[in-house]
Amino acid sequence: MSVIKSTVDPNSVEHKENREALLDKLAGLDAEHAKALAGGGPKYVERHRKRGKLLARERIELVVDQDAPFLEFSALAAWGSDYQVGASVVTGIGVVEGVECLITANDPTVRGGASNPWTLRKTLRANDIALANRLPVISLVESGGADLPSQAEIFIPGGQMFRDLTRLSAAGIPTVTAVFGNATAGGAYVPGMSDYVIMVKERSKVFLGGPPLVKMATGEEAEDEALGGADMHGRVSGLADYVAADEVDAIRNIRRVVARLNWRKRGPEPRATVLEPRYDAEELLGLVPTDLRIPFDPREVIARIIDDSDFDEFKPRYGDSLVTGWATLHGYPIGILANARGVLFSEEAQKATQFIQLANRADTPLLFLQNTTGYMVGASYEQAGIIKHGSMMINAVSNSKVPHLTVVMGASYGAGNYGMCGRAYAPRFLFTWPNAKSAVMGPAQLAGVLSIVARQAAAAKGQPYNDEHDAAMRQMVEGQIESQSLAAFLSGRLYDDGVIDPRDTRTVLGLCLSAVHSNDVKGAEGFGVFRM
Template identity: 80%
Template structure:
């Protein structure tokens, strides 16, 4: 099987997993929801955003490989509303009533982080049954951060807008309670800390949904509702009008005119090696991502296992760091450190294209200072203040994941290709290390080493690490913001760059101590 066929097969498998998220709770619950005259979560989003505008969905494979439904019963992403880029969070009530499980929480908190880091208004389309009670111990305490985030967004001058399409009860009542703008729907929305049964048990009072938390009550009596809509479509119209009146302005510089690349994105599928042990030239990928395929390479003759240089993507200037032959040596580490400092001095966002097996090991390289030099690169990445965007094109192993701005280093966005793998090291290497350690332990005790047991152990470990290093597994854990078709990379990067320019683009004033 060639490179193209292998990658197309992985993309097809990815599409099948995405289809599970799109299906929501399944035909039975979708039909029931429609019969009640209600829109699905993605239908609400589609009406909310500007006609024919893109919606960059985030973490659609959340909870993949767990006992929870793929997608984690919530839709999150970035879309344009009246020309304003916003983070949108929409509960999916067809999945267990829209109740929040631990992955729903992680996905929602990630959306909040993106809104805060990139200065994007947050629009919540709420219809939730509250916490998934069997897993409440994993939700209750960390879940308080969701309400904290809303108040911090507001304090930062980032608008928060909530439209309530159904229930928002118990802790969920604090989402509208802590939002800047609240829209409720007549005879549909219910917002209260305790429903009629709880009130009866707690106080002995007889009450009904409307008097406790209906839209009319909140619009007329409590004042929680700023707008009371006639139906769901009207609520979406009102949300759009709220955004239109924000007088929102981007703080980042305007992009230059856009030039299309000279090479077709379709041919990326021919470039990427089916076998991760076979390197490919990232310049061929870069030529299909950047405007006019113009790439001004920095230090092209030095540290050539790492490609660095300047370009534009959809008019936005970027500095690019891309792995060429997997391993990072001292030269590559020092080259990257200088390049990152230059990007910060010129307020230029950075794009990391990962395909690395990590930093080089061995006596020669340890004596040459690989620990110091790798640490310099990680220091630079850690303290860089320009926006970072990361694409995992292939391997992302060991500390190479850190130096190339993996999830722990807070890139503004991180997306993965379907062929990508990430772990502390490759499955065969990890199993081999365990085997060597086991042999040494047996020899130290004067015992004979069981070769049959060793072979079984290595096979089991390799299979486990292989499974846990695959793109869907990592995306299910929210270690990225989504697994994307490589052919869509330029578009995804352009949407992300536009989003980060909602806020100011400013480099670091200083870095930590670099060991020389």
Template identity: 80%
Template sequence: MTVLASALDPAGADYTAHREAMLAKLGELEAEHAKALAGGGEKYVERHRKRGKLLVRERIELLLDPDTPFLELSPLAAWGSDYPVGASVVTGIGVISGVECLISANDPTVRGGASNPWTLKKSLRAHEIARANRLPVVSLVESGGADLPSQKEIFIPGGAMFRDLTRLSAEGIPTIAVVFGNSTAGGAYIPGMSDHVIMVKERSKVFLGGPPLVKMATGEESDDESLGGAEMHARTSGLADYFATDEPDALRQARRVVARLNWRKAHSDPGPAEPPKYDAEELLGIVPSDLKVPFDPREVIARIVDGSDFDEFKPLYGRSLATGWAALHGYPVGVLANAQGVLFSEESQKAAQFIQLANQRDIPLLFLHNTTGYMVGRDYEQGGIIKHGAMMINAVSNSRVPHLSVLIGASYGAGHYGMCGRAYDPRFLFAWPSAKSAVMGPQQLAGVMSIVARQSAAAKGQPYDEEADAALRAMVEQQIESESLPLFLSGRLYDDGVIDPRDTRTVLGLCLSALHTAPVEGARGGFGVFRM
């Protein structure tokens, strides 16, 4: 039997403490998500409603098939910056007329939907996901264009938005724009470069320059409707392919456009899948609040894979890394999960072989992070930890099957790279509220800086200020701790969202379904030189 046995004690003191700590972190996360849901605040939400307009998430809800999920991406974008949480745009994956699509929707209650640097980063990440997974893109547009005070940060890189739309179209991935209000200046190119365009009567306004700019540039007098209104674009310019009477009608027409795309997934959906044998609620009590305390990742695997069935690969070798085969919502996956934090030479070689096998079999890989990095020390350096760690990173870098990453505990140093961190292009990367990621742990980093400063003082023959050293270490520890937390990292789009552990199976299932829209093909060779 390959069904995992659980040693978790839900009645134990440790479990209770871990669960309470996780629930506290989830409370903090919910408070930050609420800021994104609030948009521009009560005043601007009310003003938007008085204009007879739907809110951004109401538009998305009407666009999606009834009772289907919406996987929102990067909801905490811009957290900790000078810009509102959420970055004035909502992105995510949902089902429209039976087709999984990438949806990008401006929130006009936040500075008129204007784009700031984090809006751009979030939108480009959404396009990246659409392109990698071959998901049709539906843009719900209502934006005044660039947030002008930040133009120096957005104008030059912002051209990538329009580049992406044309590249998606060139690759046969449909792009649809539904314009609800302003789409001015550079924003006019979103409908201009989309395959299908829907505009709303007396609401849509699409022009390169509005009446004031036209007056200043040419002296010409004009009004919004004749310059860029929906009816003009439907009757005269031809930019609008469909003319809607109101917002619900526009969303109805968008659903019809998607229904007529004749869009097919590369892979058929799998049949019914057996749920895990253990309660997802128990995921709250597995990860200790102190990440130095080890935990068994098989307890996590048992609560997310089909039937808790896990065929472990090399279970007696390289035991700090659990590798094996499973299914998740019917989709086959290869799982790599850190067991005791540190990666040794054996774990690195085991991982490289396992990744090659997954590529031979065209099986996506799931990385569950809890690592402090590769082992250091004289014996390990002499034993080849550099070349063995490089072997694992080489395999991850050149693997061509889709990768999914979930940071559940620590993800430090080069271990973050070997476990397919953001820089290694996982199709999707999520974090639990318990996760931390940095070049190394706060205490280790502060200690290294202290040792270097102490050695420098000794080399110069100067006395060492112990009091200043203690203050420096405390400051560095505090800084690194705050910069390694999931809210901070998610705000910078280093993940695609911080999720409730109980939702892990659902989130991964949605991702696996989406990525199977595109072909799943592994590398056949082409891994570069493995140093032996």
């Protein structure tokens, strides 16, 4: 066995300071998450309850199996924008009748569940997850359609939501929709393009045009029920496959539909016996320095998330700024790439390229643990071929076919974000720790580059350079880049699938690995041309 030997001292001053700093960040994120949980606020929540309706997360809780986990995605969507944190929709993976399903639920307490630009992005991301991992989709619908003031950003790209539903169905991935209230205008196509449709008696209203629009367009006067009530769709139009007596009955119908899918996973099953890590996950809070410029040993993180802390390191003496090796996590085999000292040199890039190829040959999913400042620059490194070698690594990541999971533990700067499978490289799942930061480069470096360029431009024109103006510019740029590098900002724009407590990393990754094994797990048979 190759059990990692930890040298962490949880009683050291440094460890305690790191822990307290991370706990402060977690407390701040909890306050932001609370905004999403609050929905539209007490007034609209109470109004919703007085109508005898369940809240979005209450519906989800009843849909998933008792005591089963629900892995929520993008809880901070729309953070820092003019829209409600959470983007008026809840998405995530939950187990229903023993089947892992992708679940979406409109939050009708937020502007009637209307979709804004962030709602659209969040929903499309959920559809991507379902398609890539072959997860049945359950949509819990109650929405007034598009948020009209922002229709210019929603209408044209919003058609992809409906295209996605048809593509899921064509791929043999079941789609189940339950309508708890309004599903009007374009929203009517969600049940219209789903495999199974459940409506609630005297509650569901599904029509392309409501009574006012019909009156204006055709002169016809019609009531809600005749236009799009559950009873009409169950008896006349045939759009409703099941008409439920109430919300709880609708949820019962959802569960029965899933139970009858005869759904089976395609990927290999995990090991029957799973041993927990030998070290306490609580210690993860003290591992990351408050200053991300200070490196830390990622083996200490690996030791607290993998089974039995058993890690077979690959090429341990070569390219030691990148740790690579094999392990299992919740019984699933994985290959791990983790930044050790931030900077990636030619040796690390070549090592990573070989390791990714081996993982594909062995049909083994890859876990990227990011803490990188990017690829090394400088004359000697350029002459040694850092561009070629970095490109090899990015080529390998781009064309790898095994599932990728990414966790940003600290810094994620420059092309290091690409080589370590950032969002643009389509990892199946990407999560961020609260202390993480991501940008083209660090704030001070970026401001310094702009300063140098400005000085050179002034010199080329024979003009004097204003140092006072330069200092103000640098301060402004540093502040801007710092704020736009933060985890909440990036998560709000859906550049990850959520900001997680480091202590939950093993559980979150275990749920993700289980989900990816719903689909085939098979490596690439070829890669692009590697420049040597």
